[in-house]
Amino acid sequence: MATKAKVIQSEVSLARSAGADESDSALARGLAAGLAWAAGELYDRFGPKLFVFALACFPEDRQLAEDIVVQSLAHATRHIGRYDPRRSALITWLYAIARQQIRDEVRLQKRLKSVPLSVQTPIEDAAAIPDDQDLASTVAARVDARRLLHRLAVELPATEFEILVLNSIDMLSAKEIGRIVGRSERAVHSLLHRAKRKARERSERDE
Amino acid sequence: MSSDPTVEKIAGLLEAVGLEPSRDLRPRAIAAIIGARAAQTRRHYRPVAIALGAAAVALCALGFVPIPLGHAKGALDRAIAAYDGCSGLYIRTHDLHEGRDRVRETWYAAGGLERNDYWEEGKLTGAYVAGTDFYAIYDASRQEAQVDELPPDTRQSSDFTREEFLALAQQYLESTRGNVEEWRTRSLWGGEVDIIDITLETPSQGKVKERYETDAATGQLLSLRHWEWDGGAWRLTSYTDEVAWDVDFPSGTFSFLPPKGTKVTYYRWWGDRFDRTVAAGQTADWRIRIHAIDVKENGDMLLTLSRYPSPGEQQPDWHTVAVKIDAVDNLGTGYHDIMGDGRFQNSSWVAILEKSTSTARRGIAQTATVTFRFSAAEGEATEIVTLSDLPLPPPRADLFEPEVVQY
Numbered sequence: 093m094a095t096k097a098k099v100i101q102s103e104v105s106l107a108r109s110a111g112a113d114e115s116d117s118a119l120a121r122g123l124a125a126g127l128a129w130a131a132g133e134l135y136d137r138f139g140p141k142l143f144v145f146a147l148a149c150f151p152e153d154r155q156l157a158e159d160i161v162v163q164s165l166a167h168a169t170r171h172i173g174r175y176d177p178r179r180s181a182l183i184t185w186l187y188a189i190a191r192q193q194i195r196d197e198v199r200l201q202k203r204l205k206s207v208p209l210s211v212q213t214p215i216e217d218a219a220a221i222p223d224d225q226d227l228a229s230t231v232a233a234r235v236d237a238r239r240l241l242h243r244l245a246v247e248l249p250a251t252e253f254e255i256l257v258l259n260s261i262d263m264l265s266a267k268e269i270g271r272i273v274g275r276s277e278r279a280v281h282s283l284l285h286r287a288k289r290k291a292r293e294r295s296e297r298d299e
Numbered sequence: 300m301s302s303d304p305t306v307e308k309i310a311g312l313l314e315a316v317g318l319e320p321s322r323d324l325r326p327r328a329i330a331a332i333i334g335a336r337a338a339q340t341r342r343h344y345r346p347v348a349i350a351l352g353a354a355a356v357a358l359c360a361l362g363f364v365p366i367p368l369g370h371a372k373g374a375l376d377r378a379i380a381a382y383d384g385c386s387g388l389y390i391r392t393h394d395l396h397e398g399r400d401r402v403r404e405t406w407y408a409a410g411g412l413e414r415n416d417y418w419e420e421g422k423l424t425g426a427y428v429a430g431t432d433f434y435a436i437y438d439a440s441r442q443e444a445q446v447d448e449l450p451p452d453t454r455q456s457s458d459f460t461r462e463e464f465l466a467l468a469q470q471y472l473e474s475t476r477g478n479v480e481e482w483r484t485r486s487l488w489g490g491e492v493d494i495i496d497i498t499l500e501t502p503s504q505g506k507v508k509e510r511y512e513t514d515a516a517t518g519q520l521l522s523l524r525h526w527e528w529d530g531g532a533w534r535l536t537s538y539t540d541e542v543a544w545d546v547d548f549p550s551g552t553f554s555f556l557p558p559k560g561t562k563v564t565y566y567r568w569w570g571d572r573f574d575r576t577v578a579a580g581q582t583a584d585w586r587i588r589i590h591a592i593d594v595k596e597n598g599d600m601l602l603t604l605s606r607y608p609s610p611g612e613q614q615p616d617w618h619t620v621a622v623k624i625d626a627v628d629n630l631g632t633g634y635h636d637i638m639g640d641g642r643f644q645n646s647s648w649v650a651i652l653e654k655s656t657s658t659a660r661r662g663i664a665q666t667a668t669v670t671f672r673f674s675a676a677e678g679e680a681t682e683i684v685t686l687s688d689l690p691l692p693p694p695r696a697d698l699f700e701p702e703v704v705q706y
Binding site for chain 2: 140161
């Protein structure tokens with residue numbers, strides 16, 4: 093097992109210089125083989141990205157965004173045999189899984205909660221702000237950004253919002269975003285255009 | 300990343316929210332990844348395939364194997380239509396996951412009633428009940444339950460079962476883009492049965508396959524099986540072994556009686572608010588009624604209200620055109636509706652009005668009043684309702700607290 097682990101790990105190092113696809117493939121094999129280093133590699137490469145995506149959808153609940161990252165990575169690991177590196181990059185596949193987890197959560201919240209989450213969730217995590225930053229202004233900016241994101245998430249249709257966020261946080265092509273949200277490349281262009289227009293109009297109204 | 304100002308703005312908002320996860324996330328995620336891998340059980344499909352093959356040979360010999368009769372056009376449409384007028388449906392499903400067989404019993408009845416009981420190794424592990432005016436989730440291992448009650452006049456009146464099924468079928472049809480195969484079989488003992496095979500590929504689940512067997516004459520579902528592609532073979536992940544139509548359910552099926560020892564959290568956030576009317580107003584087209592005004596500790600306002608689609612209508616409607624809400628108190632502080640125009644399209648009964656930045660301070664003994672302005676967001680732009688000088692209560696910390704009962 094140790095030799096196998098070494099071989100796959102060296103493949104990852106080589107693949108990094110060769111390109112993302114080979115690297116994804118080697119990581120997927122490492123996960124499928126149950127190799128311990130692969131878990132750290134999976135989180136380090138993709139965990140923070142998934143967190144930003146989940147946080148954009150639940151800007152007022154960082155804990156929930158983190159839960160979605162954990163669930164998504166665990167789900168991906170359980171089903172790593174289904175990942176085909178010839179068809180998509182690993183990040184595309186992981187975003188699709190995270191999107192499904194987010195949608196399930198949204199459905200659950202809609203069904204269970206009559207009072208919106210924003211009423212129940214207090215302002216938190218001020219302690220996480222570094223000492224060298226102005227606490228008051230950072231908290232104010234954070235609260236404001238949360239509110240604006242929450243408003244966008246509520247006002248835009250879910251798919252439009254997801255496409256807008258994916259376009260904003262990662263260098264994904266329309267084709268890749270299409271794979272994540274289950275739409276054609278052309279449809280992604282059209283939905284993105286619509287989402288941007290609505291976001292711009294909302295922003296202009298606010299100003 | 301991009302020169303598009305909208306994209307840059309979204310990226311800026313995300314940055315302001317704080318892109319760094321907590322320090323706990325990495326170890327949590329890694330533990331979950333390792334745990335997920337360790338929990339993988341060995342693949343059983345090979346012995347299962349051998350067993351199924353042997354069973355098929357035996358069934359052939361006995362004459363049970365259905366004979367294909369050709370294409371059954373419209374079988375899926377008939378299956379969907381069969382839900383119209385169904386008074387009660389019972390389904391028992393086996394979910395096969397990580398070597399375990401979990402049984403789910405589901406009861407559906409017209410009017411949105413639903414109950415799911417979950418069993419494992421003969422023991423009840425949990426339940427989900429959607430009654431006429433509540434949703435309940437019961438976790439037997441923790442002896443805990445959560446009951447979300449629905450405010451008056453907001454209860455489901457439609458046939459939820461049918462709507463859910465139609466939505467599901469529609470979703471399948473959209474995602475399959477034609478990957479639906481319908482064919483008819485006849486067997487010695489089962490009569491004519493339509494088979495509907497739906498194959499689709501989703502980014503999260505990979506390739507999945509559903510097989511519905513329906514009565515060729517009535518379209519009623521007889522069985523349902525679900526497979527997932529496991530890298531080299533189809534793996535059965537769930538199947539039904541009992542489906543009963545037009546069942547008369549015993550009374551109490553759609554109620555929730557917590558077993559002794561259960562801690563139940565009831566969410567009845569509205570209290571008696573819907574019984575009260577603080578103020579009301581109307582336009583030529585619609586009516587608005589404020590039931591309660593509450594103020595949070597931070598000064599934000601929570602407004603419980605109903606909107607009626609016409610002045611004479613008694614039943615509130617939460618899915619009509621959006622309404623904008625603005626408010627200002629007698630000290631000049633403005634309040635802004637953070638849900639914006641989406642309010643009534645999102646079925647909220649409470650408007651959250653955030654207090655604008657203001658230098659005004661309210662003393663504890665100082666009386667305050669507030670004036671609201673409701674205006675239609677679109678289509679009825681000239682119609683405005685203004686409700687003036689309503690008393691603004693002092694801030695409270697204990698608003699919308701759930702009630703916990705230990706049985």
